[in-house]
Amino acid sequence: MTLNWEQVVVHAADPATLGRWWAEALGWVVAYTSDDEFEIRPEADRTPGIDFVRADEVTRHRGRLHLDFRPVDQAAEVARLEALGARRVDIGQGEQPWVVLADPDGNEFCVLAARGGE
Known part of the structure; x- marks a missing residue:
């Protein structure tokens, strides 16, 4: 069995805003967007990526x-x-x-x- 790391999921109040920030910080590209999801990757077809997903309530603890x-x-x-x-x-x-x-x-x-x- 082979296990490939696809992405890290981050819950966010505003996935697009946070995803754009991380894309700029890392120099990555946007791989997918929707109203509730914003995925970035090092290159369009390269994993792993970071997937920012809308959360109704984002916790404020560590x-x-x-x-x-x-x-x-x-x-x-x-x-x-x-x-x-x-x-x-x-x-x-x-x-x-x-x-x-x-x-x-x-x-x-x-x-x-x-x-x-x-």
Whole structure:
């Protein structure tokens, strides 16, 4: 049996707005849209993607899913994401080599240090 990772599903109050934000942040393309769903992918026919799905009530507590990203230049990526509307958040992480950010809907994600601690 083969199991392929298709996508990550994120519940959102406004899937299109949040999906567009993440598409811009990641440099991805829109793969599918409807009134209640907005899917983005690295390329139109490449998975995995992120599927933003409308939720009647989006919880405002720490989520069960957390994405980590490893950039070439952490400081530059953090600055770019903040310019797009991300904000730094404190989840009790203390002094760490990663930066915890939240997207415009409050979903937390980390921007890790470059490989090798660069």
